[in-house]
Amino acid sequence: MPDLWMPQALKVDIGDHGSCDSAFPAKAIAHITGDLEATAEAPLDLLPFASLQGFFTGSGSGKAPHVLWDPFTGEFAQFFPATSRSKAVFDKTGGTRTNRAGKVVIQVEALFFPHCRVNGKVFARLVDTPCRGWDELHAWISSWGVPDVWPMGRPTSLSRHTCPAEKWRTQGGWYAHAHVPENDHVDPGSWPEFGSRPAGPSPAEPRFEPFPGASFFQMGRKSPVIAAMHGRLVAEDCDRYTSGTVVDVWGAGDVRSYAAWQRKLGLAGDAADGVPGRFSWDRLEVPGV
Incomplete structure (x- = not known):
């Protein structure tokens, strides 16, 4: 069985688990935190990872995803096990079960907003960031059977494109928050491409001491x-x-x-x-x- 908790993530179990419906295909939902509104003329500093982690374990627990991902550092925090629903999308009672319709419905919030500033540099799109940790995140989600497809197309802009309910129920893969039925968000605007890394470190990569326990x-x-x-x-x-x-x-x-x-x-x-x-x-x- 794949890991319920992403091995590279800090486990911050906030409880309140709820089962997914394995009668439907596995899915992942891509978000950005979008915590501040900035422009090219008035960029703003990205909030610290710890601030968003604290939000999702505190007053924002009702909006928590499975995983918070910092694409600048490769840090992760995970709030729900893979097989539980999380709460980063609106789920209408009696509707299409947006957060449960799949063996897993893994939701990822990338710590990002357009025109955020990090170490003096401004980033307009998520794909402009280093996307550190993406390969590890993608590999873990793939281990749960989420296919490398975007049934509604890979997001390329901050625009709404709602998925028909029948497609949502029957097609697995990656969806933008902008695609999810019953929701009105337009994020993430962009997302890194699927890729794979060779097994094991390459000769050019440094070797670090494994955790001894x-x-x-x-x-x-x-x-x-x-x-x-x-x-x-x-x-x-x-x-x-x-x-x-x-x-x-x-x-x-x-x-x-x-x-x-x-x-x-x-x-x-x-x-x-x-x-x-x-x-x-x-x-x-x-x-x-």
């Missing part, structure tokens, strides 16, 4: 992996060490420094306790030893 990090543990991690925490300005002499032994300084890294990623509470987890470890990119 949370139980690896015990007080007094000595390992070159810890030394490599130490170097990355210092490089990320998360140095909370009181000494730089013993860098390969897990201790209190590592806990403080790793907690600083977790907070830098926008984590809080128990998720920022200084004990490495897969999400934060993968983003630290510790060199292989």
Whole structure:
């Protein structure tokens, strides 16, 4: 069975699950967050990933998708398992079951709005961004049987093109929010093309140390992996060490420094306790030893 939770995503289960209807073909729905209105003459800074994650776990939980995707950094947060419906489309009672009509109906919100500004550069369309993480996101959604087709056509503009109810019920694949019956949105305006990456890293790609598991990090543990991690925490300005002499032994300084890294990623509470987890470890990119 495919993974209910995308392996690369931070799991933020907000509960309130609801089953999908497997009598219908698998679908995915593409959105942009569209959280601010900007223009080419008056661009605005993109909101932080943590702000949108907080919205979907708080006051915006009634509008939460399955996955929030940052196309600039490749970060993900997932709020519902793949086989649950999510809530990012309007679903009329007794209607076409817009959020359930499929083995899965996986909804993705890309952190983006037209003419957003990131590091001083303005992006008019989602496809103009680096689209980091798209290959991983696409692969996970494909693993659930969502075919690489756009029954209503790949979105190329912010315009409404409502899918007929019968096509929605009978044809699997990718749909824009602008296509979904019973809704009135026009997003996402564009979406990256389907593609595939070769299995395994290419020779040009750096090799990073795989996550060794949370139980690896015990007080007094000595390992070159810890030394490599130490170097990355210092490089990320998360140095909370009181000494730089013993860098390969897990201790209190590592806990403080790793907690600083977790907070830098926008984590809080128990998720920022200084004990490495897969999400934060993968983003630290510790060199292989």
